[in-house]
Amino acid sequence: MSEILPVPQGFRFASALARIKPTAQRPDVGLIVSEVPAACAGVFTRNKVIAAPLQLTRPRIATGRCQAVLVNSGNANACTGAAGLEVARHSAAALAAELGLAEELVAVASTGVIGVPLPLERLTAVLAPLCADLAPDQAAAVAQAIMTTDSFSKMAARRLDAAGQQAVVLGLAKGAGMIHPNMATMLGFVLTDARLAPQLLDAMLRRAVDGSFNSISVDGDTSTNDLVLVLANGAAGEAEILPGTAAAAAFQDALDAVLLDLAKMIVRDGEGATKLVRIQLRGARDAAEARQAAQAVATSNLVKTAFFGEDANWGRIIAAVGYSGAEVDPDRVDIFFDAVQVVRQGLTTGAEQEALATAVLKQPEFSVRIELHQGDGVCDYYCSDLTYDYVKINADYRT
């Protein structure tokens, strides 16, 4: 990230190389600490197999208060049984002791390989140096420490400068593969110095996640470890943001924008991806069917390999809509690649238009607009293409 992002007040960050994976070459543990206990909210994986750190963190976040977040890459601490849960608990307790906090104020998160014991001693060995290194300008180092197959670190921020509020919303995320609704192998941490009650924060986070992390797909799988946390510590010194106010609307906009920026970065960094494609589904019977249809297109391997091949293969798109379960009358479907219409009322618009569409597909980013003319349901969904490198990365991941 070359741009300088604003950072919320009252947060400090640090990273360390713990060699969670013996071969690790760069920092693999990150720490985020708020100066005061923050209001918090979280969204967690819907996978029924839930990693140990989430088992620990979920009830703690539910209390609405959190002050420190410890994250490691290199090992998911998932499918590691009772021993894995003890590792999560011990690492959080050791950090709480080091920081002089109540244990319940510490959240933990992990990402990496499943089914391999997480070496507790390597994690605890770096806690003292981590706490000693905490600094307000080290958020980028945390964003880097949580990367796995990511090819770049992911941060986004917005200044809230509305309705008398001066505050910052900063987001860090990791994720490159397994990305799908319900947030697979995706970690997101949002930090703000605005002041909000946990209940409001929770409602706003859920709305923002639906329009961002739950509207992207790299490959359709969902993981055991995904979470998005938001911490609001009030350190900006402004009045509390209350539901239904202009300040609340401005905060929602900022939160939406930060999460959508991060989600797009994740798609753009999809394993092996060369394209970022926005699927704009219009005119479904309702919003739920719009999402069904958009998701079917965005997760179709055949559609995604056609994107990689820069082939304006609308037949695969219409076929995906057809099996999505959404109501569709093929004779009423229109399809556009950016502004180029390739299908009118279910029929090709001809070779000339298709040649123009092929030029659209040669861009690294473009939109596919699908109009069903069934109702008012709309959904925007982001996906990558499916490439040789996706296969290579995932066939070789553990070796």
Place this chain on the structure above:
Amino acid sequence: MSEILPVPQGFRFASALARIKPTAQRPDVGLIVSEVPAACAGVFTRNKVIAAPLQLTRPRIATGRCQAVLVNSGNANACTGAAGLEVARHSAAALAAELGLAEELVAVASTGVIGVPLPLERLTAVLAPLCADLAPDQAAAVAQAIMTTDSFSKMAARRLDAAGQQAVVLGLAKGAGMIHPNMATMLGFVLTDARLAPQLLDAMLRRAVDGSFNSISVDGDTSTNDLVLVLANGAAGEAEILPGTAAAAAFQDALDAVLLDLAKMIVRDGEGATKLVRIQLRGARDAAEARQAAQAVATSNLVKTAFFGEDANWGRIIAAVGYSGAEVDPDRVDIFFDAVQVVRQGLTTGAEQEALATAVLKQPEFSVRIELHQGDGVCDYYCSDLTYDYVKINADYRT
């Protein structure tokens, strides 16, 4: 197919090169004719976008009588509007005239590219030579004519030699990509000289399809053109097979076996596939959940790339079960690669077992058995691996 398959009596076959695609080098139209009107049944795509030939054929098959089937590769005649339906109707009518049959006794099917008009005159030009060439020993030529990205033609047969019945069940199929439940870009034609009523045939076909074509997955997409037809012409001269008899059970076994053979061939010929993997899901709460879980594993890109990488990555398997929606307690899950147990009660069985499992994955065919210990639900599901060549074939398909 090097083996000599038995052929049911009273059927004749022919193929011709019509150059439906101008670049076609080998026969691309196939014809199957029964000497007498046959009882028939069919299973059709569940995609809401239904190709023209299926729109014509479906109500005709519903009458329970069929005598001739005309199939072309190279063009799906899908998303071609009213003109496409006229092409299907005209070609069927022209064939009926050539054969001297009622139009309603002719079924048509197509496979190939979507959204491009099917050149009617090329199809009708070969009808006279096709009818002139009809012969009992040309079934293999039809199996070849219906291939698209298939790398080999697919036929299977069983002799029915039970309960006083002498009859043959012969199946032809095509399919290599887009294969998924609800039968994508999959055509199957089953011919038998046994005598059955259409209603019984229909019930038996549905059961056989559930255990075969609806239990395979190459890439999760479903197409606009898929169908499986069965024609029973009674030419073996045996008594009618009645429901609930030993003969009916023997016929069901033969039909099941023929369709499962064909389904496995389709998976083995999955675009770019190097592995045929049987997912054996055991101990789900019920059969529906067993299918959900097996299908989630069989369609996971991450699982399938791990198979390609010969990586016994059980973490991805357990994660797929976790998001399938089936009830699962990770602490009770056992996973085996063939006879090698890699997971016991949710935990790894160690590096030695994993090394043995890696050897299992090096085989071209193996099983993954997943035991959930939740109930009696079982499901067998077949899938391929996801490879570089899958991407290559599908990125380049139309060019």
